[in-house]
Amino acid sequence: xQEKWGTSERSADINADGTVDAKDFAFIEKNFLLQNPTVxxxxxxxxxxxxxxxxxxxxxxxxx
Numbered sequence: 001x002q003e004k005w006g007t008s009e010r011s012a013d014i015n016a017d018g019t020v021d022a023k024d025f026a027f028i029e030k031n032f033l034l035q036n037p038t039v040x041x042x043x044x045x046x047x048x049x050x051x052x053x054x055x056x057x058x059x060x061x062x063x064x
Contacts, residue, residue: 001020001024001025001028001057002057002060002061004020005020005021005061006019006020006021007019007020008020012024014027014028015027022063025058025061025063028054029054029058032045032054033045033047
């Protein structure tokens with residue numbers, strides 16, 4: 001998402017409104033670290049991606 005921020009890249013535009021923005025990020029925040037309870041042996045969510053936390057990415061995007 002961070003790399004596609006401000007674009008119309010469909011793969012990162014979660015709500016399909018034509019822009020990768022704070023609305024899409026809010027969806028990620030709401031669901032961050034959740035696991036699908038209906039999947040057996042679901043992988044454990046990780047708190048970092050490429051050494052960055054969600055809070056770090058949010059800050060880099062200029063969001064509070």
